[in-house]
Amino acid sequence: MKQLNNFCKNLKKNFIPKIQDTKSPVRFWSEKDVLDGKTVDAYVIIFRTKGCSWALKSGCTMCGYFNDSAWKNVSDNDMLTQFDRVMQRYSGEKIVKIFTSGSFLDDREITPKVRDKILSNLSEKTNKISVESRPEYVKDEKLSKIHDIVQSKTFEVGIGLETSNDFLREHAINKGFTFNEYKKAAALLKKYKFKLKTYVLIKPPFITEKQAIEDCVNTVKDIKSYTDIISFNPTNVQRRTLVEYLWRRDQYRPPWLWSIVEILKQSKTKTDALVKCDVAGGGSRRGAHNCPKCDRKVLDSITKFSLCQDVKAFEGLDCTCKQNWLDQLDIENLTFGSIVDFSGINK
Numbered sequence: 001m002k003q004l005n006n007f008c009k010n011l012k013k014n015f016i017p018k019i020q021d022t023k024s025p026v027r028f029w030s031e032k033d034v035l036d037g038k039t040v041d042a043y044v045i046i047f048r049t050k051g052c053s054w055a056l057k058s059g060c061t062m063c064g065y066f067n068d069s070a071w072k073n074v075s076d077n078d079m080l081t082q083f084d085r086v087m088q089r090y091s092g093e094k095i096v097k098i099f100t101s102g103s104f105l106d107d108r109e110i111t112p113k114v115r116d117k118i119l120s121n122l123s124e125k126t127n128k129i130s131v132e133s134r135p136e137y138v139k140d141e142k143l144s145k146i147h148d149i150v151q152s153k154t155f156e157v158g159i160g161l162e163t164s165n166d167f168l169r170e171h172a173i174n175k176g177f178t179f180n181e182y183k184k185a186a187a188l189l190k191k192y193k194f195k196l197k198t199y200v201l202i203k204p205p206f207i208t209e210k211q212a213i214e215d216c217v218n219t220v221k222d223i224k225s226y227t228d229i230i231s232f233n234p235t236n237v238q239r240r241t242l243v244e245y246l247w248r249r250d251q252y253r254p255p256w257l258w259s260i261v262e263i264l265k266q267s268k269t270k271t272d273a274l275v276k277c278d279v280a281g282g283g284s285r286r287g288a289h290n291c292p293k294c295d296r297k298v299l300d301s302i303t304k305f306s307l308c309q310d311v312k313a314f315e316g317l318d319c320t321c322k323q324n325w326l327d328q329l330d331i332e333n334l335t336f337g338s339i340v341d342f343s344g345i346n347k
Helices: 002-010 054-056 076-087 110-122 140-150 167-175 179-191 210-224 242-247 257-268 295-307 321-335
Strands: 027-035 038-046 095-101 128-132 152-160 193-200 229-234 274-275
Touching: 002 242, 027 095, 027 140, 027 295, 054 095, 076 110, 076 140, 110 128, 110 140, 140 152, 140 179, 152 167, 152 179, 152 229, 193 257, 210 229, 210 257, 229 257, 257 274, 257 295, 257 321, 274 295
Parallel strands: 038 095, 095 128, 128 152, 152 193, 193 229, 229 274
Antiparallel strands: 027 038
């Protein structure tokens, strides 16, 4: 949709990156993840690159990761300097997860020379390498070369499908690709025995809380035969996005944590894939939240479920705000989804 496309583009019209040092990564840290059914340590790296090619052209309605991008070309030497710096803190974690705020397989963002050097280095050190890419960069020739480099090590590509509903992806998310393109990328990854992690967005703008739950569950049904991992991403309010534009006008509320719990419980009964959820900004007004009384407890249960894959992690969860959530599911169609947030958290 051209109007939505232009709106997302115009939000970045006067954007100037705060950090210009292209020799420094955005962030890196260690966290827990699952590998072969066991909880292990994972090393997470966010490189500072030129930025997502789609964000530079227009961008998704909820994505503000361009705020951490250089917004200019980053030399191969600077990219490798970033890599050297983060590897000084590497402690033998069995999984290394690479994020670029865009696509690791996009040659305009990460050149083949840099990509090959990073993968060659990591394949000698870790058991699993996880990267992200839009489906248009998942090409046969590129995957063949990566296969030669990583050999027997587990290689995973995460694709932000967001939803299996093409209408929602175009008119609410402005993603710029179709479900069929995702399926073609999935088939190529399977050809080389690479893993696929599919990101599913919880509550894009312009739909109700109840519709968001239904869309996530329907998406799980549609992708279960294509993906190895389903990673739910609840929408959080990021700077210079259409979501923030709506949120500041009380026309958008990030999802309830109760909705996330419901989605995870239902999804686990419909797929054998690993189902997980990373709640960025959870418990804040800009992130998924219930109320201050129960946010921490519910967030901890979501983290626990993501590691153990047992819905018993949600047993015993309750709060007076749960009735408010249920009431919203009942009445929000009458208010077109614009319900005032009475969570008690200040903006």
